[in-house]
Amino acid sequence: MTSRERLIETLNHREPDKVVVDMGATTITGINANALAKLRKALGLEDRKIKINEPLQLLGMVEEDVREALGIDVVDITNNMTMYGFENKGWKPWRLQSGLDVEVPENFNTTVDDKGNTYLYAQGDMNYPPASVMPKDGYFFDHLDRGSIEFDEDTVGGREDFKDDFGILTDDELRRIEDRCNYFYNNTGYGMIGGGALAGLGDFAMIPGPNVKEPKGIRSIPDFMMAHQICPDYIHEIYEYQTEVALENAKLFKQACGDKIQAIIISGTDFGTQNGPFMSLDSFREFYKPYYKKINDWVHENTNWKTFYHTCGAITTFLQDFYEMGVDILNPVQLSAHGMDGKMLKEKWGDKFTFWGGGVDTQKTLPFGTPQEVYDEVKERLKLFNKGGGFVFNTVHNIQGQTSAENMLAMFQAIKDFNEGR
Numbered sequence: 001m002t003s004r005e006r007l008i009e010t011l012n013h014r015e016p017d018k019v020v021v022d023m024g025a026t027t028i029t030g031i032n033a034n035a036l037a038k039l040r041k042a043l044g045l046e047d048r049k050i051k052i053n054e055p056l057q058l059l060g061m062v063e064e065d066v067r068e069a070l071g072i073d074v075v076d077i078t079n080n081m082t083m084y085g086f087e088n089k090g091w092k093p094w095r096l097q098s099g100l101d102v103e104v105p106e107n108f109n110t111t112v113d114d115k116g117n118t119y120l121y122a123q124g125d126m127n128y129p130p131a132s133v134m135p136k137d138g139y140f141f142d143h144l145d146r147g148s149i150e151f152d153e154d155t156v157g158g159r160e161d162f163k164d165d166f167g168i169l170t171d172d173e174l175r176r177i178e179d180r181c182n183y184f185y186n187n188t189g190y191g192m193i194g195g196g197a198l199a200g201l202g203d204f205a206m207i208p209g210p211n212v213k214e215p216k217g218i219r220s221i222p223d224f225m226m227a228h229q230i231c232p233d234y235i236h237e238i239y240e241y242q243t244e245v246a247l248e249n250a251k252l253f254k255q256a257c258g259d260k261i262q263a264i265i266i267s268g269t270d271f272g273t274q275n276g277p278f279m280s281l282d283s284f285r286e287f288y289k290p291y292y293k294k295i296n297d298w299v300h301e302n303t304n305w306k307t308f309y310h311t312c313g314a315i316t317t318f319l320q321d322f323y324e325m326g327v328d329i330l331n332p333v334q335l336s337a338h339g340m341d342g343k344m345l346k347e348k349w350g351d352k353f354t355f356w357g358g359g360v361d362t363q364k365t366l367p368f369g370t371p372q373e374v375y376d377e378v379k380e381r382l383k384l385f386n387k388g389g390g391f392v393f394n395t396v397h398n399i400q401g402q403t404s405a406e407n408m409l410a411m412f413q414a415i416k417d418f419n420e421g422r
Contacts, residue, residue, distance in 0.1 A: 001016055001017045001018070002189030003020070003072075003073035003074070003189050003190050003191050004189050004190060004191045004192070004262070005189075006018060006020050006073055006191065007020050007073060007074060007191030007262050007263075007392070008191070008262055009389060010354065010389040010390060010391060010392060011262060011263065011306045011328070011329070011354050011389075011390075012389065013350075013351060013354070013388060013389045013390045014388075014389045015386065015387065015388050015389045016389065018071075018419040019382055019386045019391065019393050019415060019418060019419060020073045020074070020191065020391070020392045020393065021070070021071055021072055021073050021074075021392070021393045021394075021415060022072065022073065022074040022356065022392050022393065022394045023062055023066075023070065023072055023394065023395075023399075024059075024060075024061070024062025024066075024067075024072065024076075025062075025072075025074040025075055025076045025193050025195075026076060026193060026195055026265060026308075026310075026331075027054045027057070027059060027083075027195070027268075027398075028268060028310045028331060028332060028397060028398065029331065029332070029356070029357065029394045029395075029397075029398070030054060030057070030059040030060070030062070030398045030399070031059060031060055031062065031398060031399040032057065032058055032059060032060065032139060032140070032398060032399060032400055032401035032403075033050040033052055033058050033059065033060035033096060033100065033102050033401070034058075034096065034098050034100055034139065034401035034402075035060075035399045035400065035401050035402075035403045035408065036050050036060035036062070036066075036399075037050050037060070037100055038403075038404065038405040038408070039066070039405055039408050039409075040066065041405065042405035042406075042408070042409055043066070043069045043070075045065050045066065045069065046065065049093070049101055049102055049103045050100070050102045050103070051088075051091060051102070051103045051104075052094070052102055052103065052104045052105075052108070053082075053088050054082065054083075055082055055083075055084055055104070055105075055108055055120060055132075055141065056083060056084075056132065056140060056141050056143075056205065056210070057140045057141075057398055058096065058139065058140050058141070058401070059398060060102075061088075067190075070412050071412075071415070071416070073190065073191050073392075074190060074191040074192070074193055074392070075184050075188075075190045075191070075192055075193075076192075076193060076194075076195045077177060077180050077181045077184070077192050077193065077194050077195060077257060077261055078176075078177065078180070078194070078195035078196050079169060079173035079174075079176050079177050079196060080173075080176050080180075081173065081196070082105065082211075083205060083206065083210050083211055084107075084108075084120065084121075084122055084123065084124070084131060084132075084210050084211055085122055085123040085210070085211030085212070086105055086106075086107035086108070086123055086124050087105065087107070088105050089105060089106065090105060090106030090107075091103040091104065091105065091106070092104060092105075092106055092108075094108065094110075097118070097134065097136065097137050097138055097139070098139075098401065106124075107123065107124025108120070108124065109121050109124040109125075109126055111126065111130070115136065116135070116136030116137075117133050117134065117135055117136060118133065118134045118136075118138075118141075119132070119133050120132045120133075120134070120141055122209070122210055122211055122212055122213050123211065123213060125213055128213040128214060129144070129146055130144060131143060131144060131146070131208070131209070131210045131211075132144060132210060139400065139401040139402070143205070143208035143210055144208065145208060145219055145220040146208065146209065146214070146215045146219060147208075147215055147216070147217060147218055147219025147220055147223070148215075148216060148217070148219075151218055151223065151227060151230065151231055151234070154231070156231075156233060156234060156237070157217065157234070157237070158217065158233075158234040158235060158236070158237030158238035158241070159237045159238065159240070159241045160216075161216040161217025161218070161238075162209075162216075162217060162238050162241060162242075163241070164209075164212045165206065165209055165211065165212055165215075166241065166242050166245045166246075167245065168245060168248050168249060168252070169249050169252045169253070174252055174255070174256050177194075177253065177256045177257065178256040178257065181256060181257040181260050181261065182260075185260040191262050192257075192260065192261040192262060192263075193261060193262065193263045193264065193265065193308065194253055194257065194261045194263070194264035194265065194305070195265055196265065197265045197266065197267060197268045197310075198246040198249055198250055198253075198264065198265065198266050198267075198295065199242055199243065199246040199266050199267050199291070199292065199295055200242075200266075200267045200268050200269055201238075201239045201242055201243075201267065201269055201287075201288055201291055201292070202224070202235075202239075202269050202287075202288070203267070203268050203269045203270075204221050204269070204270060205268060207219060207221055207224050208220075208221075217234075218234070225278070225279070228279070228283055228287055229283075232286075232287070235287055236287070239287065239288075239291050240291070242291070243291045243294055243295060246266075246295050247294070247295060247298055250264075250295065250298055250299060250302075251302075254302060254303055259303055259304045259305070261305060262304075262305065262306065263305055263306040263307070263308050263328070263329060264299065264303075264305045264306075264307065264308060265308045265310070266292065266295060266296065266299075266307045266308060266309055266327075267292065267309050267310065267311070268310045268311075269288075269310075269311060270310075270311050270312045270313055271284065271288075271311045271313065271315050271318055272311060272312060272313020272314040272315040272318075272334070272337060273313045273314065273337075274313060274314065274336070274337050274338065275314060275337070275338045276313075276314050276317075276338055277313075277314060277315065277317045277318065278313070281317055281318065281321070284318055284321060285321065289321055289324075289325050292325050292326075292327075293324075293325035293326060295307075296325055296326030296327065297326060299326075300326055306328035306329055306354065307326060307327055307328045307329065308328070308329040308331065308356065309322065309327045309329065309330060309331065310331045310332060311330070311331075312332060312334050312337075312397065313334055313337045314334075314337040314338040314339050314340060315330075315337075315340070316339045316340065319349055319353075322353070323349075323352050323353070327353065328353065328354060329353065329354045329355075329356050329392075330353045330354070330355055330356065330357075331355075331356040331357045331394070332356075332357035332358065332394070332395075332396045332397045333345070333355045333356070333357040333358030333396060334357075334358075334396050334397070335358055335361065335396065336361055336363055336364070336396070342358065342381065342384050342385070343384065346384055346385055346387075350385075350388065350390050351388075351390070353390065354389075354390045354391065354392065355385055355390065355391050355392070356391075356392040356394060357392075357394045357395065357396055357397070358381060358385060358394075358396060359378060359381050359382070359385075359393040359394055359395055359396070359411075360374060360377050360378050360381065360395050360396065360411055361377065361396055362395050362396045362397055362398070362399060362400055362403075363396070365377050366395060366399065366400075366403055366407055366408075366411065367400050367402050367403045367404075367407070369407065370407075371406045371407055371409070371410035372410070374407045374410040374411050374414070375410040375411070375413060375414045376414075378410075378411050378414035378415065378418075379414045379417070379418060381393075382414070382415065382418045383418075386418075393415060395411075
């Protein structure tokens with residue numbers, strides 16, 4: 001089987017000849033640049049500077065030589081835009097806090113204060129307050145609250161406040177999507193996933209407006225969550241607008257790619273914490289389910305794509321509703337969260353969802369365990385999830401920068417041995 005055939009099989013809950021493997025096809029299934037540099041060296045690949053293609057988490061671009069060396073099956077089809085509103089192009093040198101020399105996009109512009117904190121700017125424009133900050137010796141950025149509203153039950157204007165956050169794909173962006181899609185479809189056998197998160201209602205990574213020079217409205221995450229109860233009409237205005245934009249962009253993506261891609265990312269919103277859900281089921285059903293169902297219904301009625309949802313944490317409370325609203329793929333499958341038992345998930349939900357993730361824990365095992373512990377956990381997860389299809393191997397969220405090359409090699413050795421029946 002080709003990688004594409006393999007992905008199609010597993011997404012349709014048929015067990016392929018080998019487990020499908022993803023690393024780097026999305027911004028939630030990727031690898032920190034520090035870890036990628038170590039992995040490239042351990043694989044004996046060409047010594048070259050890592051390109052940072054996701055600035056918030058400082059993810060490294062997984063290139064063709066890495067995919068070939070590790071048997072990666074999936075690539076991303078995106079418009080090449082970062083969440084900060086600038087394109088991945090015009091690469092220039094930059095140095096990570098770790099001392100690693102990398103390359104960043106031309107509009108990846110930063111300043112450093114006297115405490116060693118590094119600041120990053122929306123659209124690269126340093127004439128406005130910074131969008132994010134990374135502390136000295138940090139491995140990733142955190143968003144800053146640049147909102148400008150005090151709200152109460154009379155607060156209105158969600159559509160107006162967030163009109164600059166979510167836009168219709170431009171002709172140039174569509175051309176980039178179409179060109180990338182056609183290249184990988186015609187010249188490779190890779191599976192393909194459409195990136196960029198069509199909707200992401202209430203996504204904590206986007207609420208602060210990292211791509212907007214002057215964000216308006218409610219931008220702090222605690223305030224935004226409270227606004228669901230205090231001024232619900234404001235939240236509905238935002239989500240109605242996002243849904244309109246998402247549906248239009250889905251139509252444009254279909255024009256660019258047709259059914260050449262196998263899946264598309266709809267949402268990166270986290271609905272769970274380590275110990276439980278972020279909100280009540282009633283709130284989810286009021287504010288999220290109707291909008292997501294509308295988007296999923298369009299995808300299923302007009303394409304062959306599977307809908308991909310990323311949501312960290314303990315999310316068992318929502319699984320029946322996810323199924324009812326048309327979610328096909330769940331990521332990252334955080335088994336360390338409360339109630340997220342792998343055996344239960346596979347037995348009860350394995351015929352309804354494809355689990356894209358869950359391959360190894362990235363909070364403890366992969367960064368801090370021994371190579372043998374990593375190997376054993378990966379083999380255990382593969383035996384559990386791959387049976388009968390409906391599984392794409394990926395770590396539980398992105399591989400962190402502190403992870404050793406030895407542990408990453410152990411992970412891929414376990415996959416190789418599993419595929420060879422050992």
